[in-house]
Amino acid sequence: MEVGPIVTSKQxxxxxxxVPTEVVCTAFSNSILVVxxxxxxxxxxxxxxxxxxxxxxxxxxxxTKVLLGKDEPLVHVCAKNLVAFVSQEAxxxxxxxxxxxKDKTMEGIQALREVIRSCQVW
Amino acid sequence: xxxxxxxxxxxxxxxxxxxxxxLGEQRVHFHAMRLRDSLFLWVGAAPALASLAVAMCSPRDSxxxxxSLLGDPSDTASACLAQRLASKTKKQVFVSYNLPNTDSSFTxxxxxxxxxxxxxxxxxx
Numbered sequence: 001m002e003v004g005p006i007v008t009s010k011q012x013x014x015x016x017x018x019v020p021t022e023v024v025c026t027a028f029s030n031s032i033l034v035v036x037x038x039x040x041x042x043x044x045x046x047x048x049x050x051x052x053x054x055x056x057x058x059x060x061x062x063x064t065k066v067l068l069g070k071d072e073p074l075v076h077v078c079a080k081n082l083v084a085f086v087s088q089e090a091x092x093x094x095x096x097x098x099x100x101x102k103d104k105t106m107e108g109i110q111a112l113r114e115v116i117r118s119c120q121v122w
Numbered sequence: 123x124x125x126x127x128x129x130x131x132x133x134x135x136x137x138x139x140x141x142x143x144x145l146g147e148q149r150v151h152f153h154a155m156r157l158r159d160s161l162f163l164w165v166g167a168a169p170a171l172a173s174l175a176v177a178m179c180s181p182r183d184s185x186x187x188x189x190s191l192l193g194d195p196s197d198t199a200s201a202c203l204a205q206r207l208a209s210k211t212k213k214q215v216f217v218s219y220n221l222p223n224t225d226s227s228f229t230x231x232x233x234x235x236x237x238x239x240x241x242x243x244x245x246x247x
Contacts, residue, residue, distance in 0.1 A: 005140035006151040007169045013135060022136050024155060028164075028171040035136070040158030042216060045174075045191060067191040068176060096171065096192070 010119040016111045019102050023112075025086075027121040032090050034083055035098045036112055043100025044069030046079040050092040060092050074104060081109045082116060090122035139246035143235040146228060150221065152236065156247055161213050165203070165232060166220035173197060177204035178214040185209070192218075199224040206233055210240075211247060 011024040019038045026033040037043060045068040050060040062084055064076040083095040101108070137156040142149055148167050155162040164171060173193030177186045186208035188201040204217035221232075240247045 003142045003149065003151075005153065006142070006166070007140075007153050007164070009138050009153070009155075011136060011138060024136050024138065026153070026155075026164075027169075029169045031171050033171065035155070035157075035162075037136075037157070040136075041160055042157060042162065042214075047192060067174070068189075096174070 008121045010121050012115055012119050014115050017103055017108050023115045023119050025119040025121045031094045031096055032086055032122050033096045037100040038102040039100040041100050042098040044075055046097045048079055048083050048095040048097055050087050078104055137246050141239050145231045159213055162216040164218040170220055171218050172220050173200045174218045175200035175204045176216050177208040179208055179212055
């Protein structure tokens, strides 16, 4: 008996600012898994969790926790920049982000965000 | 067919593979993601991700080293399965095991189902 997949995934391969990039998004009932890689590996794993207490403008603030890899400020900034919108659009679900980036410039991150958006599973 | 599909996948790129199996009383779903030198595998009956562990082979030890990344750290089911798959594949393996049943006899069934799928679709792991 064939049974369809229980989780939905979308993936995309694109050259972003000259760097070959792969993105895979998978929707789980309690979280979204986003893999953004320019090395083909999982890289740094960050858990991006929306707090129930919202900030002044009514959006929940995000807590980032590095589960695996270098825990430095730039990682937290990149993580929030990449997937804050995913968490928000998914109805404030936490996002498990695996990222291995060569290009961490503002422009690079912005372009990656659009690739993530094109893999919308939430 | 196998050669064409396998070659294309082996050239790089993340390969996704979903499969399932009836193990004991319940249907268990699997979601595998093959990356470069690493593997992500989710196991569950409902589509939730509540735990994550990583394991990889160590040159100093015959048993792969493992670490729990997410979820209850006292629940070692994800880490144990990751260790077993790491020793089989020699890759870095991420496992998210989301079943309440963690009996060794049941996890052995899970492991066997995964190995069966690895034999059938080696290019997906």
